[in-house]
Amino acid sequence: MAKKIFITGGTTGIGWELAKAYARCGYDVGVCGRDISKLPMGYEIDFPSVKAYSVDVTDAPALIAAVDEFAPAGLDIIIANAGIGVGSKKRDPNFEAQRKVFAINVGGVINAFEAAYHKMFEKKSGHLVAIASVAGFVGLPGNGAYSGSKSAVIKMCESMQLDLKGTGLDVTCVCPGFIDTPLTQKNDHPMPFLMPAEKGAMLIKNAIDAKTKLFIFPWPMRIIMTVMDKMPRCLYRFIMGFQFANYSKE
Ligand SMILES: NC(=O)c1ccc[n+]([C@@H]2O[C@H](COP(=O)([O-])OP(=O)(O)OC[C@H]3O[C@@H](n4cnc5c(N)ncnc54)[C@H](OP(=O)(O)O)[C@@H]3O)[C@@H](O)[C@H]2O)c1
Secondary structure (H helix, E strand, O other): OOOEEEEEEOHHHHHHHHHHHHHOOOOOOEEEEEOHHHOOOOOHHHOOOEEEOOOOOHHHHHHHHHHHHHHOOOOOOOEEEOOOOOOOOOOOHHHHHHHHHHHHHHHHHHHHHHHHHHHHHOOOEEEEEEEEOOHHHHHHHHOOOHHHHHHHHHHHHHHHHHHOOOEEEEEEEEOOOOOOOHHHHOOOOOOOOOEHHHHHHHHHHHHHHHOEEEEEEEHHHHHHHHHHHHHHHHHHHHHHHOOOOOOOOO
């Protein structure tokens, strides 16, 4: 019987590239998004093993129902990938947007893991994967909620790796740098080491196959973010203040 993987936010960008990669490897693939018409036209014909669900990851019962319908006997892998970014150059925080970012980027990961966990635990096998970001290692200006939400996901996965040791379940946290997707196509700032989504998905799949605990890529970004994470915070504030001096003070 084919292995089963469910990918939240699998209708565009990194999620869709992962869906195609797993379908090509013989998996049955469930994907969800709020608007499944974002999937490429004719995907059912090109990828008959992909099944799409119109589900918002902040709606835990709906996500659990979709995963249960897709895989009544449980999943082999879940990728909690759905995420949004709401950057701003304004001084005043957009609290409504911040709540939404946390609800999707953190709440959505919790809901996805819950949808997969219980049957995986019964089977003593399964792989929980979360897509965080290199942004989770530092507090980026104008992106507090995004950085904070991804930081939460990184630490949640680190804890779960300890908690689930010996259960047969694996936990992988993926921290991409800039990947060329609809999320980043709206950015108006430089994106060093920008990578095509297909290549990013291939690297992520390899890391999942290898059961890597924490995968930070591409490697130059891994070095930069590690240095920025470890440097004295006064130095970090000085560098970032200089870099982002043109931010609006409205
Ligand atoms: N691209 C990058 O450079 C980059 C770097 C680091 C990390 N990431 C992370 O990688 C993940 C995928 O990002 P991407 O770049 O591929 O973005 P994307 O192309 O915008 O895709 C996001 C996916 O998530 C879905 N989604 C968003 N909110 C949702 C919700 N409430 N419920 C269900 N689905 C939802 C979207 O579909 P709907 O809008 O129709 O719901 C879409 O399928 C995100 O977690 C992002 O933070 C991306």
